Amino acid sequence: MAMDQEQSHKSHRSHKAGASAKKKNKKGNSEEDGKNKNPKAFAFNSAVKAKRLQSRAAEKEQRRLHVPTIDRSTGEQPPFVVVVQGPPKVGKSLLIKCLVKHYTKHNLSEVRGPITVVSGKSRRVQFIECPNDINGMIDAAKIADLALMLVDGSYGFEMETFEFLNVLQNHGFPKVMGVLTHIDKFKDVKKLRKTKQRLKHRFWTEIRDGAKLFYLSGLIHGKYPKRETHNLARFISVMKTQQLSWRSSHPYILVDRFEDVTPPERVHANMKCDRNITLYGYLRGSNMKRGTKVHITGVGDFALTGVASLADPCPLPSSGKKKGLRDKEKLFYAPMSGLGELLYDKDAVYVNINDHLVQFSKVDEETGSSGKGKPNDVGVTLVKTLQQTKYSIDEKLEQSFINLFSRKKPPASDNGHAKGNVPDGQHHDGHSGGHVSILEEDANHSGDEVSEDDEAGKNNLTGDSDSDGFDEGNDYATDDDLEDDEQMNPFSHDLNEEVELHNGRLRRKVTSSSFGNNDHLQDSGDDLQEFDDDSDNDDVHDDKLHSSSESSEGDDDLNSGDEADHSSKWKESLLARAMSRKNGNLMQLVYGPSLPVLSTTSRDADDSSENDEEFFMPKGERTKNLGDNLSGDNLNAEDSSKFTNTHLKDWSDEDLIKSVRDRFVTGDWSKAAQRGEGEGMGDDGTVFGDFEDLETGEVFKDIPGDNNNGGSKNIIKGNDPEMEERRLKKLALRAKFDAQANGSDLSDEEDHNKKKFHQNQAGEAGGYFDKLKTEIELRKQMNISELADLDDATRIEVEGFKIGTYMRLEIHDVPFEMVEHFDPCHPIIVGGVGLGEDNVGYMQVRFKRHRWHRKILKTRDPIIISVGWRRYQTVPVYTIEDRNGRYRMLKYTPEHMFCLAMFWGPLVPPQTGVLALQTLNNQAGFRIAATGTVQEFNHETKIMKKIKLVGHPLKIFKKTALIKDMFTSDLEIAKFEGAAIRTVSGIRGQVKKAAKAELGDKPKQRWESGKEGVARCTFEDRILMSDIVFLRAWTHVEVPQFYNPVTTSLQPRDQTWKGMKTIAELRRKNNLPIPHNRDSDYKAIERRPRKFNPLVIPARLQAALPFESKPKNKPPRKRPLLENRRAVVMEPHERKVHALVQNLREIKSEKTRKLKLKEQEKRKAYEAEKLKDEQLSKKRQREERRERYRLQDKKRRKS
Amino acid sequence: MGKAAYMKLKGSFHFRQRLLLATLSTKAILIEDIRSDETSPGLRSHEVSLLRLIEKISDDCSVEINETVWIDFSDNFGLLVRVGTKLRYKPGVLVGGKYLVHDCGLSRSIGYFLEPLILLGLFGKKALSITLKGITNDSKDPSVDTFRTTTLHMLKRFGVSLEGLELKIVNRGAPPLGGGEIILGVPIVPTGLTATHWVDEGMVKSIRGVTFSTRVSPQIGSRMIYAARGIFNRFIPDVHIFTDHRSGPSGGRSPGYGVSLVAETTTGCLISTDIAISHPKPEDMDTMEDSYEKPEMLPPEDVGVQVASILLGEIEQGGVVDSTHQGLVFLLCALCPPDVSKVRVGKLTPYGIETLRNIRDFLDVKFVIKPDPTTNTVILKCVGCGMKNLSRKVA
DSSP states (O other): OHHHHHOOOOOOOOOSSSHHHHHHHHHHHHHHHHHHHOGGGGSOOOHHHHHHHHHHHHHHHHHHOOOOOOOOOOSSOOOEEEEEEOSTTSSHHHHHHHHHHHHHSOOOSOOOSOEEEEEETTEEEEEEEOOSSHHHHHHHHHHOSEEEEEEETTTOOOHHHHHHHHHHHHTOOOEEEEEEEOGGGOOOHHHHHHHHHHHHHHHHHHSOTTOOEEEOOOOBTTBOOHHHHHHHHHHHHHOOOOOOHHHHHSOEEEEEEEEEOOOHHHHHHOTTSOEEEEEEEEEESSOBOTTOEEEETTTEEEEOSEEEEEOOSSOOOOOOSOSSOOTTTOOEEEGGGTEESEEEOSSOEEEOOOGGGOOOOSSSHHHHHSOSSOTTOHHHHHHHHHHTOSSOHHHHHHHOOOOOOTTSOOHHHHHHHHGGGSOOHHHHHHHHTOOOOTTTOOHHHHHHHHHHHHHHHHHHHHTTTOHHHHHHHHHHHHHHHHHHHHHTGGGHHHHHHHHHHTTSSSOOOOOOSOSHHHHTOTHHHHHHHHGGGHHHHHHHHHHHHHOSTTHHHHHHHHHHTTGGGHHHHHHHHHHHHHHHHHSTTHHHHHHSSOOTTTOOOOOOSSOOOOOSOGGGOOHHHHTOOOSOOTTOOOTTOOOOOOOOOSSOOOTTOHHHHHHHHTTBTTSOHHHHHHHHHHHIIIIIHHHHSSEEETTTTEEEOOOTTTSTTTOTTOSSOTTOHHHHHHHHHHHHHHHHHHHHHTTOOOOHHHHHHHHHHHHHHHSSOOOHHHHHHHHHHHHHHHHHHHHHTSOHHHHHHHHOBOTTOEEEEEEEEEOHHHHHTOOTTSOOEEEEEOTTTTSEEEEEEEEEEOTTSSSOOBTTOOEEEEETTEEEEEOOEEEEEOTTSOEEEESBOOSSSOEEEEEEEEOOOTTOEEEEESOOOTTSSSOEEEEEEEEEEESSOOEEEEEEEEEEEEEEOSSEEEEESSOSSHHHHHHTTTOEEEETTOOEEEEEEEOOOOTTOOOOSGGGSSOOOOEEEEESSOOOTTOOEEEEEEEEEOOOOOEEEOOGGGSOTTSOOOOOOOHHHHHHHHTOOOOOOGGGSOOOOOOOOOOOOOOOOOHHHHHHSOGGGSOOOOOOOSSOOHHHHSOOOOOHHHHHHHHHHHHHHHHHHHHHHHHHHHHHHHHHHHHHHHHHHHHHHHHHHHHHHHHHHHHHHHHHHHO | OOSOOOEEEESSTTHHHHHHHHHHTTOOEEEEOSSTTSSSOSOOHHHHHHHHHHHHHEESOEEEEOOEEEEEOTTSSOEEEEEOSOEEEEOOEEOOEEEEEEEOOSSSOHHHHHHHHHHHHHTSSSOEEEEEEEOSOOSSSOOHHHIIIIIHHHGGGGTOOSTTOEEEEEEOOBTTTBOEEEEEEEOOOSSOOOOOEEOOOOOEEEEEEEEEEESSOTHHHHHHHHHHHHHHTTTOSOEEEEEEEEOGGGGOSSOEEEEEEEEEETTSOEEEEEEEEEOOOHHHHHHHOSOOSOOOOOOHHHHHHHHHHHHHHHHHHOBSBOGGGHHHHHHHHHTSOSSEEEEEESSOOHHHHHHHHHHHHHHOOOEEEEEETTTTEEEEEEEOOOOOOOSSOOO
């Protein structure tokens, strides 16, 4: 006992030495250290400063906030897209391989296409490697939820990184994380640290301070260290998606599987025929409706021929209370890399088993007898050949059939052999009849697919165990095969192969429904004809459901009867049942099969003339149909929203009055309340009573005590909007709480705000931001609850396919190049095109040349624009908006300023980011030429440029002149009548009219000889013949209507896409010089002095002039006057006087000279004295200073 | 993309909505067989006028009408008339603008033009302010009074601010000669509408209304009011009906009178009805009878009783809007962002049903329609198409 008590466990001993000890100490002390040492520094001592700090904090808080956006996605989220980007040879593929290995314990040999991995209980990650050309980078940036930017640490940043960052910024900035590789190349630790620091800071300036830069130190066995991969995976798993405005308003799919489903005979006939393709991927962004048009990046716009949702190929584990993932649930899915264990298709599930796990079981003699040991086994080789076939599995399976269970007689082979005698005329009839216009895209078809999917799901579930269900599946498969075989006669050898194969356990196909019918959408046209057959067909279907033994009989029926239409019919009946079960039949009445536009009979209801001229009546009016025409067959009915009720009730009747009494406030309020309650049952009850939260999968039951309707004594019960609001709020809160409890994927910020929200709910009313948040949350909850009670088929019709569903899109008539040059390494994005975004027009973009791009951009030089999903080449005109709202053309983009770019192209909504490139060449420097945002779009442009018309006087009258060379025709002059003109010397004038030769006059002068374009102009003063006359005006500039989609997916990826050339390129190519206008050269201006001729007044005129107007200024004399020319001879006395004066002057000047000299000497002496004094005093001062310093120093030392 | 794919339609049926939805969804349409089997084939003048109006407020839209020649024997001369039985319409960008004027003609009243115009105005580049001339009140279309009192207020439910949304009746004009003039101002929505949840119809708390009378005795107004009040007195005391008598140039060119009534409920729903009495248009008269004298107009007392009965009928039906406005409500719901809108209406009118179909065809929006048997109403839900005001310029 005592021993037990005394037994002590070894206590933890912290490290006394080493790096960790140091680290701990440092960390622990640093904070307290500062506070202890200088407590004052951490207290506020100035109220002003405190206030300033507070306001700054508040401002920072506000700046952090964004306008909250509604996240309309419900249910399971699509996988999180991680784009791994970096320059070549930086380790992108290796990183993906390591991460995949970390998540799934599988080794990837090759990274091709998106790789989907289940990374956690509620999270999947899809990795893509960003290709190394700019097109791929742009595409990848458009779909990235997280960009891992790999940087070669030993080399530093490369252009690709910065280009990619800029692309990201312009197409919505997702999360970005840097990853530094190759840092094991540094041998010097200090240098390594320095480099890390430097790169980190450079990275921060590009993104934000504190952006995460991850370091991967070196390789271990050719892989990144496990610990570091693990850490990186942790970082990835905590990343949140951001709502980006473009993406949240457009559905899009990152294609992770691509099949060519063109009928092979068509390909055989013409290798270059347009192909039919199917694209698979998770739906992201927003819900997708059936009628959505899509853009495939690098290919073009297409209408979807078939849209279907498939079972998730990489599903999240079923939610249970457990930690972490089981190994079984660590799925991954990468069909383009040829990996992934399970492949769910609309009509099949493929199980792929790894090579080392392959066991050829001995189920059948042929394959079973030869064991798996021998490498040259027939079965193995067959399997191998099958794996390496050119045609996809999907395609092959479409053509053929594998039977899994040998105990049954394989019907496929039977039918396959008997296919010769199947009458196929009917089949073709059915297909040829289908013409589908936009309007005819009817509900039947859309319903088909959905119900079919349901069926498919069911079969998937039951198929393996339940033999009945499986038989059913087989039956359908046979039908499919039949059809397909008919189409694919040349491929009949495949079938044989299949027969041999079908006992192997390599792939298992669980087929459930037809494929061909949906592929070719043609049966939509047949539907109307088939209605009558529906019932018996239904019977057949039911039979098959319940009795497996009769299946062969059913087959026969189908074969003989209407096998071609079979599948669509049974679906139809299902759909009809679903419809009738659900919404009464109001929806059917409105959206029902009788489409008003399809009916061809036109009746006229409003015209009620009853005259006897029936003979001359047009046919339409003879067949007129009076009466209430609800089905709307009337093609030309009166268009009036006013509903005129023909029979009026007599409202003096007491019973009638009673019936509406309670609709008025004067009526019985309690009865009204009861009515309200009834409404509550009608809408509120169903809506808010109990609903399933799709996110959490929890079913909320209506609690009567909770519900306001339950509290019966309220006067206005169900109707009170406030109460309803409150209830909704409560619901929203509850949903939020549940979401939080379940650890569902609400974003970080949201979490943060949620806390706030709760606080605010508890305390006072929140701020504006919180109000917005609440509103959005309410709206979201309302959306969820309102649609919760609909069945899936209706739901898809109403809101489209939900975000996160795995979609299969079928697209017809795709250029064959897409299939031929398909490269899984380049992401294929299918983006939904919004309302009106497939129209073309002029767009005005706020545009700025990128400061790292070498050249300025020139108007009308083609650039490649990436906006929305699209990339296209267009010809922009750069403009700037003048103060008066005029758009003035610019020849070049300004250096460091925004300008406007106008170009022609497919429209996108305002505020979409735009990116411009000039070249797609990999060798170029920084390729992003400019960036901007769309401001508006238009169908016309109003760009003006300055124009200066130059003319010369032809003939000058007084103040009028005839100006030539300015205009080319009289018509042009007519257009410019009244325009202001100006001469070089500044004389202003006006254009009057075209100069006309006067009637009757013979053309004397040249200008009268019928030459057009001479304008009569008046000036404020007489102009000179040497003057040049200008007309300054504005002229309209056309933006070229040119745009050229960049179809990089339709050519080999290693080729650079070639589009329209810039002018400079053309000149270089054709060896043309740059045009040079001599007049535009800057030269020194030489102005010769102007010589004026003397004014000559005729003698006669002069004589007539009055004196004051007569010219009086005489011309200057050529010779000097006599006065100046004559010699002077002095008198003797005069000479004496003159000499004396001269002497006296001499004396005076001598005297002053001497005086000056003396003065100078004196001054010199004084200067010398002064200098001496100064030096002395300086010396003394220096001494003093020195002494003082010495003392001071001494004093300091002492202290 | 370069070549626009035209959506093919047939008949003059729901011409307005087709044009409206085509413009909003920017889909080009091709309408064929416009009354091709009738005695007077082709587009009517009001339809052409509507096309002109849309051209006026939009930029670069193209309208092509084919020429069908037919011989009109109506006036015994055998006139060769060219009309269009085929129309190709390619919408442009809605621009709106100020000081626009449009003559609506005399074949339909202004109400016919107002319904599409208000929606087009909301999604324009600039706010719309337009003067419309023509017939203000007639029996076929909702009157301008109803529009002013009810329709404009409906937009409030969809997040449109009432600021700038106004309708001013300058002159009134009754058929057949018209002469009315109104000024309509519609603001633009900055981004889009907001989804509504509008199912609570409440109880009628007051009835308001306005009578109009042009070129008739001013007493007719009060006579109608008196008659209508006589019926309402059994239900509710809060009835105020105003009179708007116009004489001189503001009274238009034809005599006529009528009432527009609005019932307001406790939850702010407005249920309206209107009636207008005037001499019939000449073409209608021809078909009626050959006698050339003008038929008697319905006495004002009967008008009052009739309009009150219609209103009570509407109230009896239930729903948050009256039957006239069903189509507009559905359109507004469908144009909302992709959130769930929910409205309750009374019995679905044929017009409403056609609207639903058109919405399905153009906007790809389907409604969930559920009858509410306890109140004999219908509840409609839809997820909006996510329409945004794209033509607006961002600064």
